[in-house]
Amino acid sequence: MTTLNDLAWWQKTIAYEVYPKSFLDTRGQGTGTLAGITAKLDYLRSLGVGAIWITPCYQSPMVDNGYDVQDYRQIDPSFGTMADMDELIAQGNERGIKVVMDLVFNHTSEQCAWFVESRKSREGSYADWYIWRDPAPDGGAPTNWRSIFGGSAWEWCEERQQYYLHTFAPQQPDLNWENPDVRRALIDIANFWADKGVGGFRIDAITYIKKPAVFADGPVDGEDGMSAVHAATANTPGILDFLHEFKTAVRDGRDIFMVGEANGVAANELDQWVGERGVFDMLFEFSHTHVPMGAAEVWCRPAQWQLTDLKHALTASQQATADRGWYPIFFENHDQPRSTVNFFRCDGSVAAKAKALGTVLLTLRGTPFVMQGQELGYGNRAWKSIDEFDDLQTRSQYEFALGEGFSPEEALAACNRFSRDNARTPLQWDASANAGFTAGTPWLPVHDDYATVNVEAESADPDSPLSWYRCLAELRARHSELICGSYEELMATDEQVYAYRRQGEGSAAVVLANLSGEAATYDSTLVEGMELLAGTHGPTELGTLRPLEAVVFGA
């Protein structure tokens, strides 16, 4: 049986995702700064956080909020300087909070010096750093692939008289990992950051780096006559050779972790990807976020789902990582809507939903990743027009929905439901103007309810989501079975309650979360001989759960 001594630091801690543009602005410019993160490290420590994943803060034209990197060795001036980053890493290390950098290595910005050179001509040392192809015989794009952000995945380049491939936006050309010079350059960048003392890496869009040997049209899957690019390029044979090389050159011999963003890796392939034989320590996989959104991720056609679908996905991931690799638990990130909307099919208070799902987040087996604002119980924002959104994917999903015959109102409703901007609005610190996020004009609006949903107000309220997160963080620290205990699902067919047992060495916990808006019952023998360790609603009556009540029993 696993004990605390068997686990690495990053398996025992709580990770927190910082979206730096929306965390805290120390300059009155309307967007967050690295100094803002440093200023709030003690706040993060109070949540039991030991690692902060910072989404890209490198120099970037910000077409995709930093996921279009111009220079991987420079901090974007809007965030501050490299000295600010060094200070953040040092101050974090002093407090036991490791910085985790986001490596965006499937593509660069079109303004990256490598691409600027590459697009100039078919000769030259950077000519082969990206995916260039001649036009199809009719002069059009080489294949019918649709980019993830909509439109053709190919962009014409006048200078070279060729097309280049972009899995995401046209301003994000895909790198050619077949070229050993590209791989060497990326390894050097990762080592540059590892040498600075960061605690690990989140690696973006990693399943797309290896392109197929032959480029061919895929089956048409939309009114636009195209085929999703990733249907042809995700998790292509040979990808693991690249990643083993990367792991050996970057990860081996260091006390860091690497978590890959890995759409398209099936559970039965997992042991090649994580653990002893694998290339990463953890993988963000999306089987549970696909339950409400649908695997095709077409917002205007969401999935029909019930609680057992979600429970089944979570249990499958728990089982798949029971003895190989480790699971990063998440219900939110900067690409997802807020979980209080996404994973509930009932009405009810947002705060109660945040506490119920927060209980699951902090008690499943794995490293919890809290998205900034999740601990405060954010809902989605009520967006009134497509013009209010910043995110390029939201705009493309809106256009796609119109193209599929949906009305403007229906297309807007789909964006309200799923837009990535829901997760990207500023962090609300207090009840002052702009929720204390900025003295300027925030780049995205704060929520209407910021007077009560903010760090200061919730710190003073023992019933707030924030106080509940702190309570759960302390509970994890005291009850090692919540960290290293095994996972066994209980009440698997129940459509209201998600329940499981965490069995440790000589101690056990049972978690019961009523994720429905109705009262629920359970067999009280499940918790026989145990005491209530924590409950969202205070003392609880054995055998029943109030709507959205979650409890943790232990013995």
Ligand code: NOJ
């Ligand atoms: C995944 C990132 O999380 C997302 O925000 C980004 O738009 C794409 N990869 C492209 O880098």
